[in-house]
Amino acid sequence: MEKSIEGARCIGATWYYWKRTPDRLVKAFGLPEFRRESMKTKDPDEAARLARAYLTELDELVRKLDSVSARVRVYGDLSDRERTRLDAEIAGRVTALPADQKQKIRKAGGVWGAGREMVAQEASAAFMEAGLGADYALKDAMGEEYDPDERELEEVQEGARVALHQKKGKALGDALTAAKIIEPTA
Known part of the structure; x- marks a missing residue:
């Protein structure tokens, strides 16, 4: 039996990314809802490393959404909807000054x-x-x-x-x- 790796699945002998993207990230950055593609490896240790790296990327994107200053730095990468939301949040913060x-x-x-x-x-x-x-x-x-x-x-x-x-x-x-x-x- 293959070992269980979060964000990965083994089909046959090949490992695949197998992760649902959080809705917040799909809406904010226009990411695909699911990531299901080959990791191009048969080694479970390499698959675990690649899956951890991908999960770390998702965590970093979540952190960027949690802070206005972080979202300002990636403004160009945000979806139109998230930009509008950020602009409204910024306007509210300026009004409170x-x-x-x-x-x-x-x-x-x-x-x-x-x-x-x-x-x-x-x-x-x-x-x-x-x-x-x-x-x-x-x-x-x-x-x-x-x-x-x-x-x-x-x-x-x-x-x-x-x-x-x-x-x-x-x-x-x-x-x-x-x-x-x-x-x-x-």
């Missing part, structure tokens, strides 16, 4: 725009911060003369621009995190 956070998300064009704007603000801040004082470092290296008061003023202004981009990116990130659309970062 404090007025200032709601306004930031709306001003950015919704959660998708807020996400893009957050990334753009963070990237701008990083690039600007990396270049702080570079103009004057180059002038120093080339021996050019400049007004030290002008340098000080420009460096303060550049630092303020960096801080503004960081603040805007953080505010958008905080609003998206408060709505549980993205996961908090350390």
Whole structure:
């Protein structure tokens, strides 16, 4: 008698995937209702490994459906019905936010725009911060003369621009995190 393997069945000497896909995953990702195809192996240990790998994939998809932030990351893979459901859930979460956070998300064009704007603000801040004082470092290296008061003023202004981009990116990130659309970062 062949050994019993969850998600697999032996027909003759060949092992087959033999698993019903959970209804949630069928509806959300458009997966087939059943998976019944050859594993192309006669080895029960190999069949057990392949079946476990498939069951792990299904578990991962279930986890993605349980979290808004996880569903946002796989938005393009979701069915139209699941996208509509997710959009409605996101809208409800944004509506429940404090007025200032709601306004930031709306001003950015919704959660998708807020996400893009957050990334753009963070990237701008990083690039600007990396270049702080570079103009004057180059002038120093080339021996050019400049007004030290002008340098000080420009460096303060550049630092303020960096801080503004960081603040805007953080505010958008905080609003998206408060709505549980993205996961908090350390």
